[in-house]
Amino acid sequence: MTCFDVFNGDADGMCALRQLRLSEPREAIRITGLKREIALLERVDARSGDDVAALDISLDVNRAALLSLLQRGVRVQYFDHHGSGDIPSHPALQAHIDLAPAVCTGMIVDRYLGGRHRLWAIVAAFGDNFGRAARGLAASLALQPQQLAALQELGECLNYNAYGDIDSDPVLHPASLYTLLERYESPFQFMQAELVFGKIKQARRHDIELACQLQPHTVLPGGCVHVLPDxxxxxxxxxxxxxxLANNDPQRAHAVLTPNVREGFTVSVRAPLTRRQGARQLCVQFETGGGRAAAAGITHLPRDRLPDFVKAFEQAFPQDAK
Structure with a gap:
């Protein structure tokens, strides 16, 4: 029997898997990628009797590959909080799907494990910008304020490091970063021992400073659209x-676009934090769009469709939240 661990390369995906393997250790072939790489199950070369764990990747996006695995006699354990559509009913599928706006995959695994490795769930929640949920989890632990702040910074750094359009964009590719994370039972041990954490922190601080110096591309009543350089x-x-942007202006929506190798844009959208709705509905209007109600994106927006996106953004978020 061969085991596969398939997970998103962001904070949520990595911390969800870290919790699961601390409680249920096993040797497995790991498959991950940059945050935008969601269709990962199609990379799994599994046969009858094999086991697959899928974490933090949309079931809807991976539906065809999932059904193929199940038909081949592969057992699949699925944890996720993204768009799922209808969840297949199959004896070999164990699905833990929760689409609530303020629930991340790390929190779903935390629930499944009864909170046995909650520190990693807190990191996951902070990484997905669920600060209130992260602090709610932390209330059950005797953490000092500086410890909670450190977990928040780690989550934000792990999430930051997952972004990019090519493998060389991040400070360290998520696959390599997870091999470091898995050495440690506690996120505090990782932060203390691994020099790469400091490198990611420094790069993140530098990049945010550069982004904050730029003016928005379009300012609308309900939000702003930012286009960053190539x-x-x-x-x-x-x-x-x-x-x-979302944390600094929680009543408004925000979109950040970056040029991609296909001579278009890759898009990240955040709904207003005060209502966490509308991001997915906006992005799925475009061919490669998807995500969650609160945070979604478009893998490739053709350059000539930028005006269409701005118009759709204005319609999705027509005015400031009251």
């Missing part, structure tokens, strides 16, 4: 900058 730093910071 550079590795802007591709890395796209999601982190969107979260920063």
């Amino acid at each position: 550079a590795a730093w802007s591709r890395r910071v796209r999601g982190e900058f969107a979260n920063t």
Whole structure:
């Protein structure tokens, strides 16, 4: 029997898997990628009797590959909070799907494990910009304020490091970063021991400073659209900058676009934090769009469709939340 662990390369995906493997250790072939790489199950070469764990990747996007695995006699354990559509009913599928706006995959795994490795769930929640949920989890632990702040910074750094359009964009590719994370039972041990954490922190701070110096492309009643330059730093910071904008102006929506290799744009959208709705509905209007109600994106927006996106953004978020 061969085991596969398939997970998103952001904070939520990595921390969800870290919790699961601390409780249920096993040797597995790991499959991950940059945050935008969601269709990962199609990379799994599994046969009858094999086991697959899928974490933090949309079931809807991976539906065809999932059904193929099940038909081949592969057992699948699925944890996710993204768009799922109808969940297949199959004896070999164990699905833990929760689409609530303020629930991330790390929190779903935390629930499944009864909170046995909650520190990693807190990191996951902070990484997905669920600060209130992260602090709610932390209330059950005897953490000092500086410890909670450190977990928040780690979550934000892990999430930042997952962004980019090519493998060389991040400070360290998520696959390599997870091999470091899995050495440690506690996120505090990782932060203390691994020099790469400091490198990611420094790069994140630098990239945010550059992004904050730029003016928005379009300012609308219900939000702003930002177009960053064609550079590795802007591709890395796209999601982190969107979260920063959302946290600084929680009643408005925000979109951050970066040029991509297909001569269009990759897009990150954040709905207003005060209502966390509308991001997915906006993005799925475009061919490669998807995500969650609160945070979504478009893998490729053709350059000539930028005006269409701005118009759709204005319609999706027509005015400031009251």
